Each structure stands twice: as C-alpha cells, then as structure tokens.
Amino acid sequence: xxxxxxxxxxxxxxxxxxxxxxxxxxxxxxxxxxxxxxxxxxxxxxxxxxxxxxxxxxxxxxxxxxxxxxxxxxxxxxxxxxxxxxxxxxxxxxxxxxxxxxxxxxxxxxxxxxxxx
Numbered sequence: 001x002x003x004x005x006x007x008x009x010x011x012x013x014x015x016x017x018x019x020x021x022x023x024x025x026x027x028x029x030x031x032x033x034x035x036x037x038x039x040x041x042x043x044x045x046x047x048x049x050x051x052x053x054x055x056x057x058x059x060x061x062x063x064x065x066x067x068x069x070x071x072x073x074x075x076x077x078x079x080x081x082x083x084x085x086x087x088x089x090x091x092x093x094x095x096x097x098x099x100x101x102x103x104x105x106x107x108x109x110x111x112x113x114x115x116x117x
Contacts, residue, residue: 001039001100005032005093012089020085027089030071034064035097039104046108068094 009028013021038060045056072090075081 001097002032002036005097009089016085020082022079023081023085024089026075026079026081027086027091028093030068030075030090031093031097034067035101038064039101042105050112
C-alpha cells in the first residue's frame, strides 16, 4: 500500500508536471498515513480482542475525520498548496486507500469466519 501510493504519486507528478508535485504528494500523504495507521490498529486489536474491533474501528473513524479536517486546513492555509490539485489528489487517495482497506477487512473477516467453522 505504501509503495504503490508513493510510486503512483511520483508517476503522477512526472506525468502532470513537477510544479504540482507538492500538492500530489501532500494529497497522498494524509490518506496514506491514516489508512496505514488504521490497518496497524485493526491488526493489533483483532489479535488482542476481536470482539472489541468494531468499537476500535468506530473510534478510529471519528479520529480520522477530525484529523483530516485539520490536515486539509493546514495544507491549504498553512502550506498554501493550490486547492484543485491537492483536493483531487487527496480525494483520489482517500477513496482508493479506504476501498483497499475495506477489501482487506472483508478478507480478514472471511478468513476468520472460515477458521471458526
């Protein structure tokens, strides 16, 4: 997930022009850190207490929403990134990484279900 995100952001920066590379990279970085952090948290929680996993995922979701709001504000106001390329990059990585996360969760739950039967 990390290698694919970094490689695709680098490729997009080369294809679309290095002038928007900061917007592409920062648009990728927030969703990548959130998805990676959530995945690590889910894996740890599943090993410790699989019954409490839903509560952990809900808290992670709430925390991510607050952190994403702050991240976008800092990126656009503090770092003064151009809004359109940043938002396109952020939205694309957000959707793709969370879809990937959902597919991994589906596989994890299916494997757990098969193991219990």
